[in-house]
Amino acid sequence: MIAFLNGDYRPLESVCISPLDRGFLFGDGVYEVIPSYRGVLFEADAHLERLRRSLAAVRIADPLEGAAWRAMLERLLSLNPGGDRAIYLQVTRGVAAREHAFPETAAATVFAMVNPIRSPEPELAERGVAAITLPDQRWGRCDIKAVTLLPNVLARQQAAEQGAVEAILLRNGQVTEGAASNVFVVRDGRVQTPPLNDAILPGITRRVLIDVLRDTARACVEQPIGEDQLRAADEIWLTSSTKELLPVTRLDGRAVGDGCPGPVWREALAAYQSAKPAGRSA
Ligand code: PMP
Numbered sequence: 001m002i003a004f005l006n007g008d009y010r011p012l013e014s015v016c017i018s019p020l021d022r023g024f025l026f027g028d029g030v031y032e033v034i035p036s037y038r039g040v041l042f043e044a045d046a047h048l049e050r051l052r053r054s055l056a057a058v059r060i061a062d063p064l065e066g067a068a069w070r071a072m073l074e075r076l077l078s079l080n081p082g083g084d085r086a087i088y089l090q091v092t093r094g095v096a097a098r099e100h101a102f103p104e105t106a107a108a109t110v111f112a113m114v115n116p117i118r119s120p121e122p123e124l125a126e127r128g129v130a131a132i133t134l135p136d137q138r139w140g141r142c143d144i145k146a147v148t149l150l151p152n153v154l155a156r157q158q159a160a161e162q163g164a165v166e167a168i169l170l171r172n173g174q175v176t177e178g179a180a181s182n183v184f185v186v187r188d189g190r191v192q193t194p195p196l197n198d199a200i201l202p203g204i205t206r207r208v209l210i211d212v213l214r215d216t217a218r219a220c221v222e223q224p225i226g227e228d229q230l231r232a233a234d235e236i237w238l239t240s241s242t243k244e245l246l247p248v249t250r251l252d253g254r255a256v257g258d259g260c261p262g263p264v265w266r267e268a269l270a271a272y273q274s275a276k277p278a279g280r281s282a
Contacts, residue, residue, distance in 0.1 A: 023093075030054035063110050087114050088112065129250075166238055185225055195224065
């Protein structure tokens with residue numbers, strides 16, 4: 001697999017990053033995961049816009065100019081031809097002697113690699129997945145896509161140890177999001193997701209789904225979801241660029257609704273699929 005590091009394209013195995021990189025020492029960096037279907041990037045502009053927003057929020061100067069980002073992503077895809085892919089892209093504050101405050105001179109480290117998208121097994125999507133709830137122990141700027149993911153890692157590990165695919169996080173009695181996904185619930189046919197604020201990542205899949213639902217009879221309401229509403233939901237969905245739209249059919253060991261993926265999820269998935277490049281060319 002060919003990866004990108006600071007202007008060079010080379011085999012991933014030969015990419016070396018200094019132990020003094022601030023991404024390694026402090027988790028001082030931001031990232032994106034951008035899907036592509038049959039070689040066509042999906043929502044690249046939205047991902048790059050979010051990357052710019054994350055960089056600005058942590059005060060890392062944008063290391064590449066507008067069109068150069070896109071050109072790099074396209075080149076990386078062409079060097080790694082094949083099926084559906086997710087480009088992982090990370091920018092850190094660069095290499096400098098270890099000192100918490102920003103270094104005066106350090107060039108940002110830009111790294112990107114390509115991974116196959118592991119689409120959910122059809123049976124998994126048909127049966128749904130299990131999730132657990134956990135207290136949200138993250139910081140106050142979860143809207144920034146920072147590489148500093150220790151609480152997310154610990155939450156996801158706890159979920160895995162309990163046979164679940166995701167941890168749904170609760171803060172002050174309300175759902176924020178999953179450890180690596182946004183959350184939607186359905187009650188009496190009404191679709192709801194928490195509003196954007198600094199407690200959640202503005203997911204691109206979340207936004208695409210809200211847009212496509214607006215064109216159906218299922219417009220989504222962006223309103224806080226209380227813990228009781230989560231537990232009483234007929235359907236719960238998780239969204240992310242690599243998971244797309246997954247139905248949660250067990251929450252903390254109990255069935256969600258009738259324990260099967262719901263009819264509104266099926267409608268929403270069809271609407272989402274039609275927005276993807278693969279849907280357009282199918
Ligand atoms: N929230 C968190 C914490 C995430 O890590 C992700 C996945 N990157 C998402 C939400 C979903 O975002 P997106 O739809 O842009 O992949």
